[in-house]
Amino acid sequence: MTWTPDQPIVSLKKVHKSFGTLEVLKGVSIDVMKGEVICIIGPSGSGKSTLIRCINALNDIQAGSITVEGQEVHDPDLDMLELRKKVGMVFQQYNLFPHKTALENVMMAPLKVLKQNKAEVEERARALMKKVRLDGKEDSFPGELSGGQQQRVAIARSLAMNPDVMLFDEVTAALDPETVKEVLVTIKDLAAEGMTCILVTHEMGFAREVADHIYFTDRGVIVEHGPPATFFDEASDPRTQEFLGQIL
């Protein structure tokens, strides 16, 4: 089956995931169209992070199906590199390579994995550093940067692989309040350019502003979903109401 842009770029169908006897995802289905921004919210332990990690096969699944551009992610014959080129991921703890400078972090995967020409990669990496508003910090090591700066390097590092979909796993949860904004602005820019983004977040204001669609998960199922306007104002399920009541 070949994928066409009018079909969902990421599609989860009745996904089940367990860690041992603990069932974390109990039949989750989500469709994401190209260029859409999706926010997944919900209480801790509701399976949000697990869900997003399954999309680029960092976690395996027990049942159901996940496809990216029509390709089954959990097919044992899948060329993992093909998937990783399509899907970029940014983590809560940035996870930069501490022994490489910011610029080297951005350049490393295109150089070593895609074996691209060094001069071209460097040019692109410098442009990306500029895009995340970190020009001038190219030669700093991660340990010399603030959390917000590190996180933006991590975003640039993912973008260097030219992904079609970006996954953000609670990327502002470990940041100081004043640096949260700079990271959110970067993500907003990306969304405005038409990048497909799937975010797990606790930033409700941001979700309301940027998301095309919001999913609320609790105890491994999607309780409710909808566009931000209706979701935040007309949530019908008591669990959603309770959650929103606690944080809004």
Place this chain on the structure above:
Amino acid sequence: MEEFFREMAADYPRWNFIWMYDDRQQGKVLAGLWMTIELSILCLIFSVIIGLVGAWMQGAKSRVTRAIVQGYIQFFRNTPPLVQLLFFYFALGQFTPVVTGDDGWTVEPIISNVGWAVISLSFFAGAFNVEIFRAGIEAVPNSTLEASESLGFSRLQTYIYVVLPLAFRVCLPSLNNNLVNLVKTTTQAYAIAVPELLYHSVSIWNDYPSAQYPTMLMLFVTYILLVGILVFGMNRWERNMKIPGYGT
């Protein structure tokens, strides 16, 4: 200079620095020193290689492989190096093939006593190095590996570009310690008549009891200098490898 030590030996019979004025004895000291340096360098190199390979094998999926490495470590770490040297040379040495000399009737084992010393001491220090490297590898956070995985790095690429550079920095101080011990342990090769510094020193003071104190003094000073040079080099290396802002 020579005259000074000659007179000193005449005036104070216990302080005969014979190798300062007797060319034959001086030759022994220099030959011994050279053998000690050679032995140390060879054992350093081989023990580090054994350590790297062993640590890599310990991460293998196969239980048998891991058990073999574990058995090796337990044997070499828990038995005295002197006993190991004697065992290698006298027990294993009997089973190695021999080659006939040019004269047609003398036979020489293909592995000489020096060869056995290198093998035995390298395996001894290598056992410690395996554990040292393993500790370094385990110190690399799993999340960093996940980041590299999601950028498309294969397991081997992750190992080469991320795990080893980080692990190496973590284990340099303990590696330093072990290599210092190795240099000092080379003196035990004396027991299988490897003509290193201690061997020649003993032979000098057996011939000239008046040279015993000076030669012992020379041994202490020489090992302090040798180990000092090694530690100096390792510390410089450690400083050069230091990552700005990392681990502080």
